[in-house]
Structure formats: structure tokens, C-alpha cells
Amino acid sequence: xxxxxxxAPEVTRELCQRLLYYLELMREIENRIELKLYRQGKILGGCxxxxxxxxxxxxxxxxxxxxxxxxxxxxxxxxxxxxxxxxRRIFAQYLGRAAGPTRGRDGNMHMGDxxxxxxxxxxxxGASVPVAGGLAxxxxxxxxxxxxxxxxxxxxxxxxxxxxxxxxxAVQKLPVVYLCNNNQYAYSTPLEKQMAIAHIADRAAGYxxxxxxxxxxxxxxxxxxxxxxxxxxRAGRGPFLIECKTFRMTGHSAHDxxxxxxxxxxxxxxxxDPILMLQKHMVERGWxxxxxxxxxxxxxxxEIEEAVxxxxxxxxxxxxxxxxxxxx
Amino acid sequence: MSAATTYVEAIRQGIWEEMERDDSVFVMGEDVGxxxxxxxxxxxxxxxxxxxxxxxTPLSEAAFVGAGTGAALAGLRPVVEMQFADFISCAxxxxxxxxxxxxxxxxxxxxxVIRCPSGGGIHGGPFHSQNPEMWFARTPGLxxxxxxxxxxxxxxxxxxxxxxxxxxxxxxxxxxxxxxxxLPEEDYVVPLGExxxxxxxxxxxxxxxxxxxxxxxxxxxxxxxxxxELEVLDLRTLVPLDEEAVLATAKKTxxxxxLHEDTRTGGFAGELAARxxxxxxxxxxxxxxxxxxxxxxxxxxxxxxxxxLPKASDVVEKARELYRY
Numbered sequence: 001x002x003x004x005x006x007x008a009p010e011v012t013r014e015l016c017q018r019l020l021y022y023l024e025l026m027r028e029i030e031n032r033i034e035l036k037l038y039r040q041g042k043i044l045g046g047c048x049x050x051x052x053x054x055x056x057x058x059x060x061x062x063x064x065x066x067x068x069x070x071x072x073x074x075x076x077x078x079x080x081x082x083x084x085x086x087x088r089r090i091f092a093q094y095l096g097r098a099a100g101p102t103r104g105r106d107g108n109m110h111m112g113d114x115x116x117x118x119x120x121x122x123x124x125x126g127a128s129v130p131v132a133g134g135l136a137x138x139x140x141x142x143x144x145x146x147x148x149x150x151x152x153x154x155x156x157x158x159x160x161x162x163x164x165x166x167x168x169x170a171v172q173k174l175p176v177v178y179l180c181n182n183n184q185y186a187y188s189t190p191l192e193k194q195m196a197i198a199h200i201a202d203r204a205a206g207y208x209x210x211x212x213x214x215x216x217x218x219x220x221x222x223x224x225x226x227x228x229x230x231x232x233x234r235a236g237r238g239p240f241l242i243e244c245k246t247f248r249m250t251g252h253s254a255h256d257x258x259x260x261x262x263x264x265x266x267x268x269x270x271x272x273d274p275i276l277m278l279q280k281h282m283v284e285r286g287w288x289x290x291x292x293x294x295x296x297x298x299x300x301x302x303e304i305e306e307a308v309x310x311x312x313x314x315x316x317x318x319x320x321x322x323x324x325x326x327x328x
Numbered sequence: 329m330s331a332a333t334t335y336v337e338a339i340r341q342g343i344w345e346e347m348e349r350d351d352s353v354f355v356m357g358e359d360v361g362x363x364x365x366x367x368x369x370x371x372x373x374x375x376x377x378x379x380x381x382x383x384x385t386p387l388s389e390a391a392f393v394g395a396g397t398g399a400a401l402a403g404l405r406p407v408v409e410m411q412f413a414d415f416i417s418c419a420x421x422x423x424x425x426x427x428x429x430x431x432x433x434x435x436x437x438x439x440x441v442i443r444c445p446s447g448g449g450i451h452g453g454p455f456h457s458q459n460p461e462m463w464f465a466r467t468p469g470l471x472x473x474x475x476x477x478x479x480x481x482x483x484x485x486x487x488x489x490x491x492x493x494x495x496x497x498x499x500x501x502x503x504x505x506x507x508x509x510x511l512p513e514e515d516y517v518v519p520l521g522e523x524x525x526x527x528x529x530x531x532x533x534x535x536x537x538x539x540x541x542x543x544x545x546x547x548x549x550x551x552x553x554x555x556x557e558l559e560v561l562d563l564r565t566l567v568p569l570d571e572e573a574v575l576a577t578a579k580k581t582x583x584x585x586x587l588h589e590d591t592r593t594g595g596f597a598g599e600l601a602a603r604x605x606x607x608x609x610x611x612x613x614x615x616x617x618x619x620x621x622x623x624x625x626x627x628x629x630x631x632x633x634x635x636x637l638p639k640a641s642d643v644v645e646k647a648r649e650l651y652r653y
Contacts, residue, residue, distance in 0.1 A: 069402075102433050112434045119401070120434055122425050130391045131426060134398020134406075141354065141380060141404060161422065164391035171386055325432045326468045327568070328492045 010227070011220055013287040015062075016278060019219050020288075021296065022058040023275050026078040027051065028300050029087055032308060033094055038254045042312075043094050045107050050075030052217070052249030055274035056181050058082060059222030060149060060242075063230050067139075067146040071119040071132040074109040075181050075248075076151050083116045087304060091311035104317035125186075126156030129178075130165040136174035147175045147233045155186025157200045163207075166239070170207040173238040177229045178209075180241065181216065183248035188260045201243035209239050216244030217272040220281065247272075333511045336504035338478040339369050339443075342485030343407055345515065347377055350405065353489055354381040356392050357409030357443075366411050367445055367504055389418035393442065397427045397494075400440040405489055413446035413498060414455045420463070427494040428469030437492045441485075447500040447539055447589055448621075448637055453628035459538070459590040459621075464496045465566045465599075471495045471520060472566040476541035478509045480564055483518030491520060500539040507542070521568035525577070529557035532647050533577040535600060536587040537563040540638060544587055547643035556651050566596055571603060578604045582613035583650050587638060592620040614653035617646050 030049040038047045050057070057078035061070055064083070072079040080090060085101070093100030093111045101111040102120070112120030119135065121128050132150035139146040156162050157180065169176045180200050184191050197203070204211035210232065214225035222244055229240035247269035251258035282288040333341065347353045354377075355370055361384040364371030374382040385392040389410065396406040410416050416423070423442065430436040448457035465472045471493050475481040481499065488495040526541060527548050534544040541562045548558040561577050563570065578584050584604055586597035597618040604616055619638050627633050 106433050110433070112436070114401075114434070114436055119398075122429070124421050124425055127394070127421055127426055130394020130422060131398040131401070133391065134395035134400070135402050136398070137395055138399045138402030138404050141399070161390035161394060164386070164388035165394060167386055168388055168391035168395060172383075325435060327471070328431065328437065 008224065011223070013282075013285070015223075016282050016287060019058055019062060019223070020275070020278050020282065021300070022062070022078050022081050023054045023219060023278060024296060024300050025081050025087070025303070026054045026058065027275060028304055029081075029090060030077055032304055033091075034250075034254050037094065037308070044096070047094075047254035048074040048109055048252070049250055050077055052269060052273065053181055053183055053246045054078050055219035055222050056179060056216050056244045056246060057151065059219040060177070060179050060226040062223065063226050064149060065146070066117070067144060069117040069119060069132070069135045069146070069148045071121075071128045071135070071148065071150045072109075073121055073128075073151045073153060073181065075153065075183070077109065079149070079151070080111070080118060083118055085113060085116060085118065087307035088310040091308050092314055095311050096316060097311055097314045098317040099311070099314040126152050126159035126162040128152070129156065129162050130168070132176055133165050133169045133172070133174055136169065136176045137172060140172070140174060145234065147177055147230050149177050149179060151179045151181060153186060154180065154182045154184065154191060154194055154200060155189065157203065158194055166204070166207045166209060166241075169239045170209050173236070175233040175236070176239040177226065177233050178239060178241040179226070180243040181246060182243055183246050185248050185252070185261065187252040187256075199243055201241060204241040209241050211241040211243065213243045213245060216246030217269070217274045217277060219274055219278050332508040333478050334505050334508040335475075335478045335481045335499070336367060336369060338482035338511060339485055339499055340371065341511070342482040343370065343489070344373065344376070346486055346489040347373070347381060352403060353405045353407065354383065355407050355409065356383040356385055356396060358385055358387055358411050360384060360409050365409060367501065369443070369499075370409065389415055390422050393419035393422040394426065396440045396442070397422060397430070397438055400438040400494075401430065401436055405439045407441045407443060407489060409443045410445065412456050413444035413460055414458045416442070416444060416460060423464065423470070423494070424467045428467050430469075431493065432469060438494045439492045441488045441495045441497050444496055444498045445501050446498045447502055448626045448633060449502040449539070451628060451630065451633060452501075452626070454625040457626035459498070459588070461496070461498050461566060462590060462594055462596060465596060469494065470567065472498070473520060473564070474498045474537040474566060475564065476500075476503070476538055476562050478507055479511060480518050482511060483516055484520070484564065487517040487520055490517065495520075498538065502539050518564065520565045521570055523564055523570035523573035524562045525559065525573075526562050527558060527560040529559035529581070531557045531581055532583040532585060532650055533559045533561060533581045534585045534587055534643065535561045535563065535574055535577065537566065538589060540587045540589050543638060543640050544643060546640035547647065550640065550644050551647055554648075556647060558647065574600060575604065575608050578608050579611040582611055583653065584612070585617045585619060585643065585646055585650065587619045587643060589621055589638060591623050592618065593623050595620050614650050617650055619643060619646055
């Protein structure tokens with residue numbers, strides 16, 4: 001695995017500052033959502049976060065150009081932020097407001113945006129993976145440059161349509177970068193009950209797809225692995241798979257206390273927090289100080305405060321619009 | 329006027345002409361390219377349009393339907409072939425959960441056509457004969473098209489390809505080479521949601537679609553000899569439904585037979601019966617009658633299959649009973 005201390009020249013101070021901003025923004029938005037708004041009863045239904053896994057969407061999505069498509073999962077808030085979806089729209093989505101990307105029709109991370117090239121997930125885990133192939137097919141069909149970032153978790157890789165999609169993309173040589181968030185649990189199911197092999201990356205060989213394993217808590221490692229994968233796909237050499245090893249620092253969703261996870265694992269992985277890892281690197285390189293981090297943190301909290309206030313003041317959807325848009 | 333065109337050729341022409349007209353239209357599925365499709369619906373397309381637009385896929389219904397959705401979201405117009413409608417269950421999640429809900433959820437159009445060779449009478453057995461239209465007709469967001477004539481097969485295909493919602497196009501295998509008619513030389517479409525009266529009559533209405541249209545017309549010829557005049561309404565599309573036409577014929581004759589090849593429970597006839605009962609009950613002069621396949625898998629052996637499929641004699645018998653009311 002690559003570590004933050006073995007870095008190449010492309011890992012600049014400016015890049016690290018951007019990465020840190022999105023890591024923290026994702027963390028604090030999700031903290032606000034799960035630890036406050038959900039507990040206040042303002043967010044109903046399911047509530048999923050990617051706490052501790054922020055490096056995966058942030059370190060990869062930062063490489064996406066405007067023509068690329070991103071197909072994030074419910075652990076990939078960072079991809080939306082990097083892409084430019086405003087936090088206030090995200091809060092509006094969670095609060096079921098008309099101003100959210102689905103106008104209150106769907107909740108939580110089930111959001112997308114055609115203009116930003118963000119595909120919304122559905123609840124059947126892994127179902128976006130074949131659709132990602134189609135987005136890539138359209139690029140190839142039109143002779144347009146572009147790469148599709150297809151995110152999924154360890155559980156999704158047990159699904160038949162996941163396997164079908166990888167095979168299809170490999171045969172068609174589609175420009176897809178597969179990003180596996182292996183957080184070791186699919187709801188309560190640990191990896192050893194999910195699969196009988198050591199790495200999801202090993203499956204790629206079965207489809208003729210090159211793969212790499214990255215430390216999913218090290219945003220620079222995710223960035224560097226993604227950079228290589230994106231270059232591969234952009235060059236017309238077909239799909240590439242990166243397995244990011246990480247750990248789910250929460251339950252499956254806000255209602256789930258994750259009592260089935262040994263406590264020691266939380267302690268062990270909390271030492272590898274992606275934000276702390278990046279900050280340490282930036283301090284070591286003399287790029288930032290604790291004072292800088294505090295300033296950034298305060299800026300992000302203020303940004304969130306404003307976004308939440310805007311979303312809470314925004315209207316709920318009008319029931320008269322319920323049937324609009326089932327068909328054209 | 330050119331030589332009469334078969335139903336299967338009409339479908340092929342519909343796809344071909346739309347591919348000529350619009351570069352964003354392409355075909356994808358198992359064996360659709362080099363082989364021309366299991367039923368030769370896509371024969372010749374590869375030679376004309378090349379591998380870019382005629383894509384032979386792995387045996388992976390979920391993958392290529394999902395890919396169709398993705399390509400459609402990006403603005404292309406995929407025409408995806410199920411080799412048999414029966415295999416569509418392999419792509420069920422992609423259709424009912426992904427494709428169907430995009431427009432409503434986030435305003436994203438999925439202009440995809442899924443072709444479904446369906447229906448019995450060809451000794452195909454339980455997995456090559458089904459009529460699974462109701463799995464989709466009751467899923468909001470999907471359109472369901474069931475052509476019964478060569479003219480409609482072409483015109484509805486062209487309209488389906490131009491439609492901006494996902495369309496399930498059920499083409500009846502029994503009709504492929506058994507019916508033919510002269511088609512117009514010029515470009516035409518059959519709009520979705522417009523039923524057609526195939527035979528006017530005053531005594532009893534038969535509302536049907538797909539291959540059963542021909543069963544209804546055969547029964548009408550027999551009954552005519554007895555002085556019973558059937559009115560035969562071909563729905564052409566289940567979603568959108570031409571409810572106005574259904575209610576109008578029910579009001580006109582006051583006696584309604586609902587006929588389909590699909591099995592009984594949860595079949596489209598139940599939905600039609602409910603609507604007729606709710607909206608024009610006062611005009612009815614007899615019970616609403618359903619003639620459908622029984623709640624049973626489609627059998628293989630000829631005597632079993634004949635017992636399974638609705639026949640003209642079933643319509644004749646039920647119509648005589650209803651006429652006496």
C-alpha cells in the first residue's frame with residue numbers, strides 16, 4: 001500500500017488544501033445530518049454516512065473533469081461536494097424540501113444532478129454499476145473523451161449485476177474506473193461471510209480488468225491510485241478497478257449501533273482517521289499549522305450553519321405536484 | 329405498392345428507419361449483430377450500421393439493460409432486445425427500480441426501448457412463451473406497447489423509439505411471420521395511447537390486444553353468422569391506456585368481454601373491469617366477462633398448450649351466453 005509519506009510531485013500543497021477542505025466538509029455535513037438533524041427528528045427515514053471513509057470519494061472525485069460522470073454510493077458524500085453540489089441543496093434533500101435535487105421525492109444520499117453528471121443511487125446496492133457502463137458506452141459511442149467513476153462497496157461485489165457489469169465493460173473496453181469502498185461490513189455482514197477471497201481486487205482479473213489496492217484512509221494514496229486508473233481509462237485502455245481498504249466507523253445507518261462490530265476495531269481504525277492523516281502530512285511538509293486547521297474548521301462550520309438555515313427555511317414540496325413527471 | 333410486409337419485417341423496418349433518421353438510436357442485445365437476432369428482427373442492421381450501433385452483448389440481461397439506462401441518461405436512444413420476454417426477469421431490478429423511476433425522482437429522461445418477444449402458440453414451453461406485460465404495466469414510469477398488426481408493429485416501434493420514457497415493446501412471436509399487410513411507403517408513426525376499433529358492432533364489445541386480436545376477429549366472423557355483432561377494440565398500448573375508447577365501447581354495447589393471453593389473476597382484464605365498473609356501470613347490461621389463460625405456467629405439449637391458450641371458440645361460447653342477457 002502507498003502511504004502518505006511516499007508522495008510524488010503532483011501532490012502539491014494546493015491539492016492537499018483542497019483535499020482537506022472536502023474531507024472536512026463531508027465530515028461536518030454528515031455530523032450535522034446524523035448527530036444533530038436526525039436526532040432532532042428533522043430527518044426522517046434512513047440516514048447513512050461515510051464517516052471515516054471520506055478519503056475514497058474525495059481522493060478520487062477530485063480528478064474528475066466536467067465531461068466525466070460520477071456514480072457515488074451512500075458513503076460518498078464527498079463526490080457531490082467535489083462536483084460542486086451546494087451544501088444547502090444537500091441539506092434540503094435530507095430535510096425533504098422542494099429545493100433538494102429530488103424535490104422531496106427521494107431522501108438521503110439518493111440524489112443526482114444531470115448538469116453536474118452525478119448519477120443517483122437506488123437502494124438495491126450495486127445497481128448503479130451496470131448503468132455506469134452505459135454512461136461510459138455513450139461517451140465511447142460519441143467519440144467523446146470522458147471517464148465514469150463507478151463507486152460500490154464490498155457487499156455490492158456479491159451482486160450478480162455487479163459481475164455482469166464488469167464483464168460487459170471489459171468486453172466493450174469502456175472508460176470506467178471502479179472504486180470499491182471495502183469498509184468490511186455490509187450492514188451487519190462481515191467480509192468473511194461476504195466472500196471467500198482476500199481482496200475484491202482479485203475478482204478484476206476474472207474479467208480481464210487491471211486492479212490495484214489502496215489504503216482507503218489515506219487520501220493521497222486514493223488520489224494516486226485513482227490518477228493511474230483514470231489515465232488508463234482515458235487512454236482508451238478499458239476499465240480499471242481500485243479497491244480501497246477502509247473501515248465503517250458507524251453502523252449501517254443512524255439507527256444501527258453496530259453492536260456486532262468488535263469495539264477494538266473502532267479504536268484501531270480511529271487512529272487512521274483520514275483527516276488526521278492528511279493534516280499530519282501537511283504539517284510534516286511544512287505546508288500548514290494547527291492554526292490553519294482551526295481556521296478551516298471554523299470556516300466550514302460557518303458554511304454549514306448558513307446552508308442548514310437556508311434549507312430549513314425553504315419550502316416543503318407541494319402535494320399537488322405528486323404526479324408530475326411520472327411520464328413526460 | 330410494394331409486396332405485403334410481415335409483422336417481423338415491420339418491426340425491423342421501424343428500427344431501421346429510426347436508425348437512418350437519428351444517429352443516437354442503436355441496438356444492443358444477445359446475438360443481435362452477426363446473427364441478426366434469434367428471430368432475425370435485427371438482420372442486416374450490422375452490415376448497414378456497423379458495430380458501433382449494433383452491439384452484440386454478453387449473456388447479461390442486467391448489464392445490458394442497465395447500460396441501456398446509462399446510455400439513455402446520456403442522451404442516446406437504445407433499443408435493447410430481450411431474446412425472449414421470459415428472460416426479462418433477469419433485468420427486473422434494472423427496469424422497475426432504476427429505469428422506471430428516473431424522470432420522477434430527478435427529472436432525468438430514459439428514452440430506451442426494451443423489445444420483448446413474447447407469447448405462446450409456438451410450443452416454446454414455460455420459459456419461451458410467457459406474456460409478462462403486467463409486471464411492467466403496473467410499474468409507474470414504464471410504458472407498455474403490444475402491437476397486433478404489421479402496420480402497428482412498425483408505427484408503434486417508431487413512436488416508442490422517439491418516446492422519451494422507457495418503453496416495453498411486446499412483440500408477439502406467433503405473429504412474426506403469420507400476418508402481413510401492405511404498409512405505406514412514407515414515414516408514419518402510431519402514437520402511444522390510441523386504441524383502434526378493428527371491427528364495429530352493436531351487440532358485445534371485445535377489448536383485447538396483441539395476438540388475441542386475431543382470436544377475437546375470428547370469433548366475430550363465426551358469431552356474425554348467428555346474427556351477433558361483436559365490436560372489437562385493440563388497445564395497442566396498455567400504458568398509456570386509451571381509457572376513453574374502452575369506456576366508449578362499453579357504453580355503446582353494454583356488454584363487455586375482456587380478452588388476453590396473459591394469465592388471469594392480476595391480468596390487465598382485471599384493471600379494465602374495475603375501470604368499466606367504476607365509470608360506466610349504469611350502461612352495462614350483463615356481467616363483465618374475462619377470457620384469459622388460466623393461472624398456470626405455459627405448457628409445452630400441443631394438447632396442453634391448446635388447453636392453456638384462449639381460443640376463438642372460447643370467445644364464441646362466452647359471447648353467446650352474454651348475448652342472452
